[in-house]
Amino acid sequence: MRAAPLEPSSPSRRRTECYLMTRRRRSIALAATAVAIALGATACGGSSSTTGSGSPTKGGTLTVLDHADFDHLDPQRVYTTEGSSMDQELVRTLTGWDETGSQPRLVGDLATDTGTPSKGDTVWTFHLRKGVTWQDGKAVTAQDVKYGVERFFSPDINGGPPYASQWLVGGSSYKGPYSGKELASIQTPDASTIVFHLDQPVTDFNQATAMPGWSAVPKAHDTGSTYDTHVWSDGPYMIKSYTKNKELVLAKNTDWKQSTDPIRQQNVNEIDVKLGQDQSAIDQQIKSDAGTAQTSIMQWPIAGSDLTTIAGDPSLKSRLYNIPAPGINYLAINTTRVKDLKVRQAIEDAIDKTTARGAFGGKAYGGYASTMLSPGIGGYQKFNLYSSNPAGDLAKATALMKQAGNPRLTMSLAVENTTTEEHFADAVKTSLGKIGITVNITPIDAANYFSTIDNVKNQYDLTWGDWIADWPNASTVLPVLFDGRQIAKLPQSNQDLSYLNDPAVNAQIDKIAKMTDIKQADAAYGALDEQIMKDAAVVPLMYMNFSELAGSKVGGVISDPILAEPSLVHAYVKS
CATH class of the missing domain: 3.40.190.10 (Periplasmic binding protein-like II)
Structure with missing residues (x-):
């Protein structure tokens, strides 16, 4: 599913000193034990108990401050x-x-x-x-x-x-x-x-x-x-x-x-x-812990411009929720519009992931990605088909553009209209400009962003996206994002932002769906991830971590590793 959009980025979570291990698998027999084994440690930060130092206080108003x-x-x-x-x-x-x-x-x-x-x-x-x-x-x-x-x-x-x-x-x-x-x-x-x-x-x-x-x-x-x-x-x-x-x-x-x-x-x-408040303003308001900010919490991640400072402030540790997400932040390349594989491969090598991650908050936001399955998801395999340097490989990208005939291309890039994503868009524009691709940035209202890009009538060559597994299994990632048959079937809610419709990928999705052996299915999903990356349909950017902040009088918040959100189902306002 789509992550909660970050202001300075979009939906993702962060990572601090503790890690959420993942995930459950595909077997009813394992349903109870796999969750316990695969999820390992819970996320750290904030008060994850339902009662804090005592029983939950009844009454009061919990304020949620959301960017959009x-x-x-x-x-x-x-x-x-x-x-x-x-x-x-x-x-x-x-x-x-x-x-x-x-x-x-x-x-x-x-x-x-x-x-x-x-x-x-x-x-x-x-x-x-x-x-x-x-x-x-x-x-x-x-x-x-x-x-x-x-x-x-x-x-x-x-x-x-x-x-x-x-x-x-x-x-x-x-x-x-x-x-x-x-x-x-x-x-x-x-x-x-x-x-x-x-x-x-x-x-x-x-x-x-x-x-x-x-x-x-x-x-x-x-x-x-x-x-x-x-x-x-x-x-x-x-x-x-x-x-x-x-x-x-x-x-x-x-x-x-x-x-x-x-x-x-x-x-x-x-x-x-x-x-509809500016995310950085929300960050500073809750950080101040004055007035109603004491009984407030955010749902969208901390702005990229604030993340390093807030995550590194020991005085905020008890109010900070750092939740590793079972998901990926990525750039989709529309394969029906950018048809030349060499050009798409050049884009893979040209993107400077260091500046892209910097827009979202730097190291605290997550590690560099080279796969569409994130670590911990069933089926994840570590590999990298493109630049081993997160800053990109311009020599390789330039050579690929030469093989493509050195086309002078202009591409449209869709991002959310947040400061974080606009900085990210600038990073992409700069990277691709170095290999002769002009990028026109189209900011879209964050509240309507996914409704817009999921409509097959959109005309974007490049699209920012992120994805959190609906439950930690590759079956909720690769088939949803890359089964090309869904493009025509779901024209107003298409999740295949790269418009990849590779018969070999589709056939492998069907084959894996029939597998009942978990290890066999996981291995097949790992191979499918690599097969998809050979199509150069997406540029994996970061394995995400999400960070949110709460006021000092908010209790009972649970770190939800399924949604990578601070869960409010037990929240209360301290007296």
Whole structure:
């Protein structure tokens, strides 16, 4: 999924002195143990306990300061880390992650447990908890979950993850519930049972159902494409008011019951999200710890211009959340517009990653990347097909441009309209200018950035992007970003920003999906990563770390290594 955009960069997290080890694998048999083994140590920084020095204080207002509005809050459309994190306050998913222990643990959320697979992992059955209600007191039913998942398929509801259409039987031709039709592969034999029929074995399906899209939506309160601002809550908080690009206020959902929720608490009276502020100004405000800043927290990473100073200040250590992300910051090259492989290879060698990383905050932001799978993700293999010097290899890049006929090219580059990304864009422009490529920079409003670049009608040659694994498995990275068949299938929510449609890559994706041996699949994904890099469709830049800061009176914040966000599900305001 898309990471929360950084001001001085975009969505990513940082790294300090402790590291988050990754991740879980693809086997139900391993579901419980793999998370514990693979996730190893949790992220460091901040108070990760739910109580701090005592029981959580009840009452008060938690203020969240965000650089830009959420791309989406509609659970079937949200596909960014900050949007998904905020949705945890509003909606319940079939499964979820309990992150109160030393490692995240998959548990039932709306469901009583993590689901029951049958018929070779092609049928998954979930039973709903009793007593879960909507904000109007009506019971949440299996039919509400079915309707919510069916919304994934509507052309009017776009931007979310592609798994439902890829996996559910009949999903390729289904057009959503607004035409009055249902998807037969989602069955609800009674009000508390839902059964999914898949067209392929998916052993980690119950990890996908921890994403917001696998949540219920009441048909009577569905406002379609405007549901972003009208999300109906079955979580601890509900929308009190929402003025786009300005402020979102969440109030207590008085019909939520703690006894039915194994993941969340309801400690503060309100969550007041202030939107559209300069990230550096947010950094300095929370750093000052004066007035309301004491009860404030940020969701977008610290600005690149502030990161080194803040991360190195020992007085801020207890308020700083340093969360290594299972993800990658990268530059996508549109292979349908930049067709010459030699030119794309020249770009790979010409990019100065030292100046690119500097824009995002330098070493504290993360290590230099040479692969699309990040360390810790199942399938990661260390290799580098291009410049071994992060500053680039101009001699090699120049020679490749000569082999291409020394074309004098002009390319458009899309980035978010943040100071960090504009500095990054300048770094790319300078690097490519040295090999005869003129770069025209197009800053796009951060709140609409991914909606814009994910639309296949965009005309960008180069696109900044980042990606965090939906769960730490290569199956949520390479197939999502490089299966070229998704370009036509998802024209308004295409994640293949390089427009790579390599038949060999597509075939290998299908082959790996059928593998049941974890080690075999991991090895195959590592080889696929290298095969993709040979196409020179993307320039991996950094393996990301995300850093956020909180005020001194914010307690109960959990470092969420799944979303690489500071989780607010147990947050409280200290008295």
